[in-house]
Amino acid sequence: MIRVLLVDDQALVRSGLRMLCDSADDIEVVGEASCGASAVRRTLAERPSVVLMDLRMPGVDGIEATRRITDSAPRTKVVVLTTFDDDEHLFPALRAGACGFLGKDSSPPRILDAIRRAAAGDSPFGPDVLRRVVRRATGDRDTADESAAALTPREREVVRLVGSGATNQEIAVALHLGITTVKSYLATAMTKTGARNRVLLAVYAVRNGLA
The missing domain is CATH 3.40.50.2300 (Response regulator)
Incomplete structure (x- = not known):
């Protein structure tokens, strides 16, 4: 419930x-x-x-x-x-x-x-x-964050899909992962990037050229 x-x-x-x-x-x-x-x-x-x-x-x-x-x-x-x-x-x-x-x-x-x-x-x-968020993020792309390098290859894939607007279910299907595993990757990526929520993680993906 x-x-x-x-x-x-x-x-x-x-x-x-x-x-x-x-x-x-x-x-x-x-x-x-x-x-x-x-x-x-x-x-x-x-x-x-x-x-x-x-x-x-x-x-x-x-x-x-x-x-x-x-x-x-x-x-x-x-x-x-x-x-x-x-x-x-x-x-x-x-x-x-x-x-x-x-x-x-x-x-x-x-x-x-x-x-x-x-x-x-x-x-x-x-x-x-989301279009407005991505448009603003695209304009700020010169503020790329070096913490992108700290993401593992799988975390980068998850962040890339978040930046494209994919849901957890769509990410799970695309990467052949379980929903719980996707949520775990998202939580770790948010911690590493300092993104307070999924949308700011999408902004991060765009700014760092991941999306």
């Missing part, structure tokens, strides 16, 4: 998301929060698999809450669900550790898919977000 925490300062939005999650047999809403500070407290108390995080909230905003959650509960995945689908909010959210980023106008099936993908260790995004 995928345990989900809903974070939004609007009760109507939380109610709609709860109804959507309740419609799925494999998703359970374990709590709600109306601000970032409450989101951090509820995460530490409930240990959800996934947090659906709004960005603009009173007090502690969604970006700071995401940073605190990913620092204190690294197994919990944060998916941003926001009205503000622009670079000004996207890149700070990614740097804070969010693993996914969707607009609130996303379809219900896309939101449920994002929850499932995040819980499985993938990075769910709206259709244009």
Whole structure:
């Protein structure tokens, strides 16, 4: 069962998301929060698999809450669900550790898919977000990191596929590996490269010419 925490300062939005999650047999809403500070407290108390995080909230905003959650509960995945689908909010959210980023106008099936993908260790995004991330990374390719040399050949293959947008399942099929083994390679590669999440690992792949 995928345990989900809903974070939004609007009760109507939380109610709609709860109804959507309740419609799925494999998703359970374990709590709600109306601000970032409450989101951090509820995460530490409930240990959800996934947090659906709004960005603009009173007090502690969604970006700071995401940073605190990913620092204190690294197994919990944060998916941003926001009205503000622009670079000004996207890149700070990614740097804070969010693993996914969707607009609130996303379809219900896309939101449920994002929850499932995040819980499985993938990075769910709206259709244009990864292109924006890769475009920015391509422009910064001169900032290649020498830590790329520290990756083993297999880790480089995994990182290359992450940079191309492949899911864990697609990587497993391409490299004839089990899902657990793929996740292990990803965790090691993130540690070696300092990437806080899968998307920043994809950016790293592009900047270092691996993708």
